[in-house]
Amino acid sequence: MSQSIIGQGDTCLKRIEYDFFHDTPVVGNVSRLIGSAYHAGLAEGYAALMRGETVNVDDTVSAATDAFLKGVEWDDYVDKPVDEFSWTYQPKTYRAPHIELRPVEATQIVGQLVRYYWQPEARNTQVIAVEFRVNLPYPGAPAGWDRGGGIDLVTVDDAGYLLVDHKTSRKKWAKKKVSPTHPQAAWYIDEWRTYANTDQVKFEFDVMAINLDPETLLADPSLERWPAPRTQAQIDMTLERGRDLAVLIEKGGPFLPNPESFLCSPHYCDHWKICPYGSTLNL
Numbered sequence: 432m433s434q435s436i437i438g439q440g441d442t443c444l445k446r447i448e449y450d451f452f453h454d455t456p457v458v459g460n461v462s463r464l465i466g467s468a469y470h471a472g473l474a475e476g477y478a479a480l481m482r483g484e485t486v487n488v489d490d491t492v493s494a495a496t497d498a499f500l501k502g503v504e505w506d507d508y509v510d511k512p513v514d515e516f517s518w519t520y521q522p523k524t525y526r527a528p529h530i531e532l533r534p535v536e537a538t539q540i541v542g543q544l545v546r547y548y549w550q551p552e553a554r555n556t557q558v559i560a561v562e563f564r565v566n567l568p569y570p571g572a573p574a575g576w577d578r579g580g581g582i583d584l585v586t587v588d589d590a591g592y593l594l595v596d597h598k599t600s601r602k603k604w605a606k607k608k609v610s611p612t613h614p615q616a617a618w619y620i621d622e623w624r625t626y627a628n629t630d631q632v633k634f635e636f637d638v639m640a641i642n643l644d645p646e647t648l649l650a651d652p653s654l655e656r657w658p659a660p661r662t663q664a665q666i667d668m669t670l671e672r673g674r675d676l677a678v679l680i681e682k683g684g685p686f687l688p689n690p691e692s693f694l695c696s697p698h699y700c701d702h703w704k705i706c707p708y709g710s711t712l713n714l
């Protein structure tokens with residue numbers, strides 16, 4: 432179990448059914464891939480810092496653009512070729528214009544974002560881990576379930592450990608995005624506490640707001656850091672949510688669709704073409 436499965440279930444349980452029980456097409460889109468490639472660029476730089484080297488920004492840009500070009504054709508997460516790829520960065524809404532990117536534009540945006548990050552923004556603390564992954568026992572969960580997930584960055588100073596999750600976002604985040612209903616912070620705080628056997632653990636989201644303009648493209652990116660403290664009770668309830676979801680998956684459902692979500696859309700749901708609920712109810 433990872434916190435991303437809980438997040439997927441929050442959006443729509445039907446997605447869980449397709450992810451676990453159906454062989455669905457692998458769908459890529461440019462917005463998500465810009466985020467993955469940006470992660471790869473930051474990981475390259477922080478891995479250098481962890482080795483005691485300085486950050487070579489050109490190397491981080493190369494890592495990011497290589498990840499982008501590969502990701503158009505291959506999905507590392509499921510380790511399968513991409514069956515279809517959308518270059519729609521942003522569908523038209525009543526507030527936002529439609530933005531369709533060309534491959535060269537998208538690649539440039541990835542490079543510019545990574546360069547922007549390393550200007551004044553990089554953290555200068557001791558790096559302990561980059562893209563840290565571990566599977567831990569999951570007491571109380573059904574047999575065979577452990578808990579894991581990837582922490583983008585772990586640093587340490589006199590105050591203890593800081594876990595950082597790197598996000599890209601179309602716009603600046605609002606405060607509600609760091610609410611305790613979001614499972615990620617609680618999940619990773621507990622993961623590192625358990626793994627490192629310490630209580631001195633904090634969590635922050637580093638959010639790169641891309642602010643893409645249809646005419647000038649990457650004119651106004653900005654980076655904000657959002658601390659996300661969690662109480663022990665909030666951590667316990669987050670772990671309980673994971674157990675509940677594991678029980679439901681073990682039972683084989685039922686997995687209710689959520690066509691009310693704004694993410695139930697051909698632009699945001701990878702299962703749109705095979706799920707009759709969204710395409711029937713949200714046309």
Ligand code: SF4
Pocket residue numbers: 442443444445446688689690692694695696700701702703706707708709710
């Ligand atoms: S199309 Fe809508 S209902 Fe179907 S899986 Fe996607 S989000 Fe859920």
